[in-house]
Amino acid sequence: MNPLKISLYVIVVLLAMLGLTYLSGKNALADGKFQDGFSWNGSVIKYPTTATFFKDASLSKEQKKSFEGIVQNIETVVEDAVVEIPDFTKIDSTKIQRIAYPEPSAEFINKLLEQLKSPNCRIIHYGDSQLEGDRISAYLRNRLQNMYGGGGPGFIPIKQVYHQVSAVVVPSENWERYATFDPSKPKFKNRNYGAFLSASRFTPVFDSIADSLAVRNTELVKATIEISPSSKQYAKLKNYNSIGLHYGNATAPVSIKVYNSGELIKDEMLKSDGKYHCFNINTDTTPENLKIELESTESPDFYGITLDGSQGISLDNVAMRGSSGTVFASNGESFGSMYQQLQPKIVIFQFGGNAVPYLKDSLAVQNYANYMRNQMDWVRRKSPEASFIFIGPSDMATTVNGEIKSYSLLPLLDSKLKQMCTTNNVAYWSMFHAMGGENSMPFWVDQKLAGSDYTHFTPSGTKIISELFFTALHMDLTNSK
Known part of the structure; x- marks a missing residue:
């Protein structure tokens, strides 16, 4: 192949493309905007005008x-x-x-x-x-x-879908997250997602009471949440001693045990009346390693954890x-x-x-x-x-x-x-x-x-x-x- 002919061909093509910019114009679109190009049969073929092509984009x-x-x-x-x-x-x-x-x-x-x-x-x-x-x-x-x-970072979701650096919250693998703004998950029919608009559960969501009764597992399911201060954030976020576990829609007995650095500090039952409640955990100082163990045949909806100062x-x-x-x-x-x-x-x-x-x-x-x-x-x-x-x-x-x-x-x-x-x-x-x-x-x-x-x-x-x-x-x- 002749290099000179190839060069001439490229130059001619580029000049032709440049020439088309002189013929291109602004065309009104149905939404009131304008598009550079050629109007043909009710459509616009996009192509820059000379002014747009040479415009300094800086x-x-x-x-x-x-x-x-x-x-x-x-x-x-x-x-x-x-x-x-x-x-x-x-x-x-x-x-x-x-x-x-x-x-x-x-x-x-x-x-x-x-x-x-x-x-x-x-x-x-x-x-x-x-x-x-x-x-x-x-x-x-x-x-x-x-x-x-x-002090403290405030609200932390139990099941997280993005990287969270304000506190270390590690849920067991059986937790699932639902949100009123998440189109990928089924919506709660009762529309109760709490003030933070999302909830986490450790057993599946049932569409109706009848379905729940038909497939409800009689065996107890255990779930855990481990919480510790973050080492990558502002010092004030590491100072919290008022922990709230927010939940609702508890219709079956749920036991809860709370450990602080391995020591059992709470052993109670959550309220199973279906209403919203906050389970409070208060400590003298920031717990270095807090572990929450939950056990039930059916999970309540947990609206999140709050980690606050007094x-x-x-x-x-x-x-x-x-x-x-x-x-x-x-x-x-x-x-x-x-x-x-x-x-x-x-x-x-x-x-x-x-x-x-x-x-x-x-x-x-x-x-x-x-x-x-x-x-x-x-x-x-x-x-x-x-x-x-x-x-x-x-x-x-x-x-x-x-x-x-x-x-x-x-x-x-x-x-x-x-x-x-x-x-x-x-x-x-x-x-x-x-x-x-x-x-x-x-x-x-x-x-x-x-x-x-x-x-x-x-x-x-x-x-x-x-x-x-x-x-x-x-x-x-x-x-x-």
């Missing part, structure tokens, strides 16, 4: 300057995070994304401060996969516990992979019963990211904001005195005509969620703007602060976004400018 000078300022600012904050209170003389507060409050804002902030300073303040942090492994929650918990006292801040991380936050109002009575036991003073919602790819137009955005208002109103009825904070979705990027860009409706969603919250007595923090706003995610990915999916933060990014939220909150609580 950030503009203004964006770079803004984002570099944010990173420099947050690096200063994180470097200062080893001390109890940030040194605001080192921070350019004009680059900190502040929290938006309902009016009167001073009244909301004062109530929040009173709740944090109270002898016992439980905070429940609900969110999607951005929270898995106690991400964001752990950093916030540690900061608040250092300021207002408290007073101060407790913060529960409730990560709901794949959830857009619209599952709360479908839960049964155990949710309210558990709220009466837990008495949360602050509830944090962090949702929106899983809805973003499926939003087609502004009406869908408004509908989602309305859904979230209804969900929070439902939860608020279970805890009328609690303060509510909503953390909006991060910037998220997708490929549009070969460019990595923010989802087009994400800025509108952030705006609508803020409006919905501040007009319904909910504080709102825009993670989207804290990152730098539209098209900021590629910058975070370049800095290795977010993953290649252009959605989730890396461990380094998690610390930064957590500290940005905490700093904004702390500045309001201390009236810092």
Whole structure:
């Protein structure tokens, strides 16, 4: 083969492909968006235009300057995070994304401060996969516990589907996990998943009482849970002496034995009246190796374990992979019963990211904001005195005509969620703007602060976004400018 002919052929093909970019144009789609390419018989064949092909995909000078300022600012904050209170003389507060409050804002902030300073303040942090492994929650918990006292990681599921670093919880192999937001598992017909929206069992779920009676095993089934402090987390998380085992739907006798470093400290029966209960285990100091043995012919639904200090801040991380936050109002009575036991003073919602790819137009955005208002109103009825904070979705990027860009409706969603919250007595923090706003995610990915999916933060990014939220909150609580 002649190398010269091959080279000429490649050049001609490339020039022809370049020539087609001059003929390509923007075509309106049914959903109101535009697509570069050729329109033919009602369809669009995707092809870049000349402007798109030669467009500089890098950030503009203004964006770079803004984002570099944010990173420099947050690096200063994180470097200062080893001390109890940030040194605001080192921070350019004009680059900190502040929290938006309902009016009167001073009244909301004062109530929040009173709740944090109270002898016992439980905070429940609900969110999607951005929270898995106690991400964001752990950093916030540690900061608040250092300021207002408290210890322990709060809620830990018995059967875990993601890596958990806040405590070492090892269940026996016969445990199975169910969740109201998990489409891969059958739903409980009684819809009782408790306040943490998931449950674990060591015997199968039966569809009806008749099925249960027909196949119920008369032999006793044993299950165990071993709990010990984590060696990989903040020191405050290792300080807990108030352990709660939350359960419901116990219809058969269940024996429970609790061992602390091999010594039997409790030998009792769980209440088998079918209602929600909390089995309490109190120790003088953090148990180094706690083992719980359960035995029954049929497992209750166990809604999780709480590991708390005797007073101060407790913060529960409730990560709901794949959830857009619209599952709360479908839960049964155990949710309210558990709220009466837990008495949360602050509830944090962090949702929106899983809805973003499926939003087609502004009406869908408004509908989602309305859904979230209804969900929070439902939860608020279970805890009328609690303060509510909503953390909006991060910037998220997708490929549009070969460019990595923010989802087009994400800025509108952030705006609508803020409006919905501040007009319904909910504080709102825009993670989207804290990152730098539209098209900021590629910058975070370049800095290795977010993953290649252009959605989730890396461990380094998690610390930064957590500290940005905490700093904004702390500045309001201390009236810092």
